[in-house]
Amino acid sequence: MTVKNKKSSILRTVFLDRDGVINFDSASYILSWDEFKFIPGSIEAIARLTSAGFRIFIITNQSAVGRGLITTDVLFNIFSNMTRAIESGGGQIDGIFFCPHTPKDGCDCRKPLPGMILNATKKYGINLDLACMVGDKPSDIKCARAAGCGYAILLGNNTISDASHDPDLVPDIVLPDLKAAANRIISRLGKDLPRAKEPAL
Template sequence: MTDTGLKLVILDRDGVINQDSDAFVKSAEQWQPLPGSIEAIAELSRAGFTIVVATNQSGLARGLFDLDDLEAMHAKMAQLVETQGGSVAAVFYCPHGPDDACNCRKPKAGLIDAIEAEFDTSAQGVPLVGDSLRDLQAGISKGCSPVLVLTGKGLKTQQALKDHPELAHTAVFDSLQDAVPHIKAIYG
């Protein structure tokens, strides 16, 4: 891998960018951005960061939605970011269920491996923003800098951090929008 000078930011999707649902987000209509998340992505993009989304989407394996539905959700997200003057460089997703023994379902690092390969760069030191323990664990396993947002499952995850010393230095923010100044200052 080469150092391309790329300023990468890896974002989880559900609970970070859009409202999460225990019943799964199954359509573009159900995909609703969290307050300030679209503006936050656009601000990071305009500041020269390459925004990549890494998301578990087991609803595909469960038959709750199909690939066209997933692509429509991601097209909606990308279009909203574009209207704010930013862009999402790529979306990487795991289509498998929790029992499929794949390498791409977070907390495994397969999605981050794919991001490194696609962008010919290392994720070492790259901020990875998530709301769940498995997001942060996937990032830590690849040397990413974990950033927890308290949206989605974030409050529950914050309570669990004390049981995970490897995540002791996780930066914690109320939302993706609140994390932007930190990301720009530390990684810009």
């Protein structure tokens, strides 16, 4: 991405992956609200982003639906409880986009494909140059790049060495958690930080 002027580097929309970003992920999927555990600091981070004026959308693969492990009713119940808890903490989620399919389904929405972000962009008129994706897997970064997001943050103890042969898997920065990501995103407000000048990963 080439930053042509100061304004174009100001981020206004944040796409958040759910599992591993907002709540702890599970290899056996999150199948009920009882299994949904917020990562410490994530509610506060979303509240900070909301207060700073960002629109926030959740972009999440939920193949447990396609695998028959959870119904959409239960998934919506989890979303609803999650949203309520976030709102109680002062945050706001502007929209939730989920992919219910399995890898075998051949859909165009399962990350790393960009379908969910593109749907959100169409529906809400998002300027992707001014959007940031936050995820905990390289597939989140690839999705962000495929959609054309201006900035992409990878969370956790990820290293990018395995992915370095594919530039679409390389994030702008790796940070430990959503709290750190929110601080980073907010600190970019009004600052001219083209990708080429990011600190070394």
